[in-house]
Amino acid sequence: xxxxxFFFLLLIIFFAPNxxxxxxxxxxxxxxxxxxxxxxxINLYLATEEDRINAAEGELIFPNDLLSVYNINYSxxxxxxxxxxxxxxxxGVISFSGVTPGGFGSNSRNLLFSxxxxxxxxxxxxxxxxxxxxxxxxxxxxSSDLKLEKGSITVTAKSSSxxxxxxxxxxxxxxxxxxxxxxxxxxxxxxxxxxFTGKYFLVFTxxxxxxxxxxxxxxxxxxxxxxxxxxxxxxxxxxxxxxxLRSFIFIRVFDQAQNVRLETLSPLYPHKFYQSAGFxxxxxxxxxxxxxxxxxxxxxxxxx
Amino acid sequence: MKIFRILIFILILVxxxxxxxxxxxxxxFQLENPINIINGxxxxxxxxxxxxxxxxxxxxxxTSGSFAQNTGFLYxxxxxxxxxxxxxxxxxxxxxxxxxxxxxxxxxxxxVGVSASSGGTFTYTSVGNVLTYTKTSLxxxxxxxxxxxxxxAGLLLSESAEVSTTPASSVTPPxxxxxxxxxxTYISNTGAIFSGMAYPGSKVFLLKDGQIAASxxxxxxxxxxxxxxxxxxxxxxxxxxxxxxxxxxxTLLTFxxxxxxxxxxxxxxxxxxxxxxxxxxxVKQGDNVTILGxxxxxxxxxxxxxxxxxxxxxxxxxKHGGYVYNFDTSVxxxxxxxxxxxxxxxxxxxxxxxxxxxxxxxxxxxxxSAIEGLCNSxxxxxxDCRVNLIxxxxxxxxxxxxxxxxxxxxxxxxxxxxxxxxxxxxxxTM
Numbered sequence: 001x002x003x004x005x006f007f008f009l010l011l012i013i014f015f016a017p018n019x020x021x022x023x024x025x026x027x028x029x030x031x032x033x034x035x036x037x038x039x040x041x042i043n044l045y046l047a048t049e050e051d052r053i054n055a056a057e058g059e060l061i062f063p064n065d066l067l068s069v070y071n072i073n074y075s076x077x078x079x080x081x082x083x084x085x086x087x088x089x090x091x092g093v094i095s096f097s098g099v100t101p102g103g104f105g106s107n108s109r110n111l112l113f114s115x116x117x118x119x120x121x122x123x124x125x126x127x128x129x130x131x132x133x134x135x136x137x138x139x140x141x142x143s144s145d146l147k148l149e150k151g152s153i154t155v156t157a158k159s160s161s162x163x164x165x166x167x168x169x170x171x172x173x174x175x176x177x178x179x180x181x182x183x184x185x186x187x188x189x190x191x192x193x194x195x196f197t198g199k200y201f202l203v204f205t206x207x208x209x210x211x212x213x214x215x216x217x218x219x220x221x222x223x224x225x226x227x228x229x230x231x232x233x234x235x236x237x238x239x240x241x242x243x244x245l246r247s248f249i250f251i252r253v254f255d256q257a258q259n260v261r262l263e264t265l266s267p268l269y270p271h272k273f274y275q276s277a278g279f280x281x282x283x284x285x286x287x288x289x290x291x292x293x294x295x296x297x298x299x300x301x302x303x304x
Numbered sequence: 305m306k307i308f309r310i311l312i313f314i315l316i317l318v319x320x321x322x323x324x325x326x327x328x329x330x331x332x333f334q335l336e337n338p339i340n341i342i343n344g345x346x347x348x349x350x351x352x353x354x355x356x357x358x359x360x361x362x363x364x365x366x367t368s369g370s371f372a373q374n375t376g377f378l379y380x381x382x383x384x385x386x387x388x389x390x391x392x393x394x395x396x397x398x399x400x401x402x403x404x405x406x407x408x409x410x411x412x413x414x415x416v417g418v419s420a421s422s423g424g425t426f427t428y429t430s431v432g433n434v435l436t437y438t439k440t441s442l443x444x445x446x447x448x449x450x451x452x453x454x455x456x457a458g459l460l461l462s463e464s465a466e467v468s469t470t471p472a473s474s475v476t477p478p479x480x481x482x483x484x485x486x487x488x489t490y491i492s493n494t495g496a497i498f499s500g501m502a503y504p505g506s507k508v509f510l511l512k513d514g515q516i517a518a519s520x521x522x523x524x525x526x527x528x529x530x531x532x533x534x535x536x537x538x539x540x541x542x543x544x545x546x547x548x549x550x551x552x553x554x555t556l557l558t559f560x561x562x563x564x565x566x567x568x569x570x571x572x573x574x575x576x577x578x579x580x581x582x583x584x585x586x587v588k589q590g591d592n593v594t595i596l597g598x599x600x601x602x603x604x605x606x607x608x609x610x611x612x613x614x615x616x617x618x619x620x621x622x623k624h625g626g627y628v629y630n631f632d633t634s635v636x637x638x639x640x641x642x643x644x645x646x647x648x649x650x651x652x653x654x655x656x657x658x659x660x661x662x663x664x665x666x667x668x669x670x671x672x673s674a675i676e677g678l679c680n681s682x683x684x685x686x687x688d689c690r691v692n693l694i695x696x697x698x699x700x701x702x703x704x705x706x707x708x709x710x711x712x713x714x715x716x717x718x719x720x721x722x723x724x725x726x727x728x729x730x731x732x733t734m
Contacts, residue, residue, distance in 0.1 A: 055722050057722045076538050078539075078541065078560060099722070099726060099729045101514045101732030102556035106435075137730050141726035141727050185515060190688075192686045205693065206515075209538025
């Protein structure tokens with residue numbers, strides 16, 4: 001018994017420093033108690049110590065009999081790109097997978113994303129994280145030691161007066177408060193044999209720090225004017241229709257409040273003046289006119 | 305009584321493990337497990353000799369009329385300079401800074417200095433081991449200047465460059481107002497200014513949330529400044545990197561910044577790590593490998609070569625920021641090695657830059673290009689010598705799909721998952 005105790009202590013001594021330096025996924029609720037039918041926000045943070053992290057994924061689990069997802073926001077996340085945006089997959093499971101070029105260092109409050117829940121019925125709602133990974137920015141995708149913390153909130157009976165916190169959350173989520181368009185961005189054209197059989201495609205992404213991105217629309221046009229009825233709702237990557245890359249490309253992005261940001265790409269290989277039919281029509285007309293004038297000139301001299 | 309003995313035993317173990325775990329290195333030596341030499345002895349390598357100490361129990365200076373003795377390792381450490389960002393608020397300034405990385409010591413605290421004039425006398429306040437601090441009781445409309453110092457057990461290790469900001473009364477986003485129709489437009493003054501040192505004439509890129517936002521050319525003395533306005537209030541990840549005259553790229557410096565509506569956050573004292581390349585991919589043991597790159601003009605560059613033990617050499621940069629060092633490989637074992645460099649100038653120290661690999665073998669193979677390696681990045685899926693959103697999109701297309709093409713499966717485990725994205729994020733450029 002004493003030997004077991006001794007080895008247990010020895011293990012603690014050996015590993016205690018490393019545990020202290022492990023990254024942690026932490027829940028932070030906006031309130032530890034919420035009334036039935038009210039809203040509560042849970043922030044999920046990745047607290048990093050010594051390791052520089054550039055990717056994280058996992059599943060947030062919650063009791064879906066007590067809570068329902070009202071809103072998921074990742075517009076202020078430490079993660080920039082999302083192979084899998086935080087989304088409600090199976091019942092009671094929010095999956096996510098994101099990366100940040102360059103990574104991020106020591107900080108106790110790296111926000112991964114926020115979830116606003118609506119309380120459905122009374123009880124103790126416990127949160128957990130499963131299948132989680134935090135990967136080091138080391139060029140090999142090495143896993144960082146990760147400690148997964150748990151969290152809980154208590155759902156109480158509905159009272160006659162709504163809480164201030166829930167009312168504030170409701171106001172925060174009102175799209176009318178978002179007056180700013182999404183962030184500006186630069187779409188890029190690429191091609192690769194492993195994607196769209198080598199066809200040219202367009203890639204784009206941006207962010208909206210308030211209400212979040214709603215959707216993107218695109219149109220290709222031979223001239224610089226935009227047609228109101230030619231927009232196509234799309235996602236990145238988008239296989240271009242004009243594979244000669246001679247069209248203007250317009251992309252507009254809407255946030256949840258329907259603020260719009262428009263970006264324009266000029267043709268990569270614009271039409272030369274001699275490539276247009278109009279140019280050759282004019283040339284032919286001029287030629288005919290010259291011929292006509294010449295005949296007139298000749299007949300004029302012959303008449304003389 | 306037995307419990308008491310066990311506790312004593314545990315205490316002894318704690319002392320042994322906590323003391324013996326730390327190794328110490330500097331630019332030209334490494335001292336491993338210093339506890340082992342308390343009883344006397346001698347440690348040596350090709351470029352240093354360490355005779356055992358009389359006492360290292362306390363830090364301090366012993367003096368007499370004819371000698372002075374500095375005791376304790378804390379006399380030899382350095383640390384990278386923090387990069388400070390300052391956001392003005394109502395009668396206050398919110399300061400945040402990057403963690404200083406200590407060499408031979410762990411950073412234990414920071415202090416924030418404030419001055420009413422640029423280059424003036426700074427009054428410092430110890431703020432503990434934190435990376436953010438709000439200076440209150442300031443006068444709106446008055447410019448203030450700040451510096452941050454890093455300390456290890458009370459010893460000053462590094463100091464940031466000066467950053468300035470002017471507090472102003474609160475600015476709130478305009479409301480939509482009632483009634484009326486028509487559009488609603490305004491130009492946001494929210495933004496950030498980035499300044500610091502890169503390489504003379506180099507191109508400096510600023511990425512916002514992983515995408516190119518601006519670029520500029522550094523001046524002849526390597527200084528650069530990028531102003532970005534018209535942004536939203538919120539949390540952003542800004543990345544800064546530079547490309548030198550021959551196309552070598554620095555590592556990415558990351559700045560997670562929270563922008564406040566109507567305020568311009570200033571981030572100054574950025575010191576971009578040197579670029580680096582080697583003239584040989586494989587070098588015959590005993591021959592020289594030339595390590596070269598670019599940094600600030602007339603600065604000092606420390607080059608690390610990673611072998612069984614890490615080796616450090618130092619060299620100066622010329623007036624164009626260039627540096628060249630012929631490293632004698634006779635001290636290296638056969639096999640693969642990595643080299644990286646960092647720079648210093650007038651008290652500011654950059655972080656270490658990109659690591660470049662070379663092999664010590666039985667023959668010499670010259671590098672075909674100074675920027676070889678960058679265009680051969682495993683994450684450059686469309687072979688355009690850049691790793692950006694296009695490559696990300698190609699990878700994302702194959703995320704969790706069966707039988708991905710071998711080139712897309714970056715770690716060759718038969719699937720595209722978060723590990724492949726992590727590898728790509730490491731090699732990201734623009």
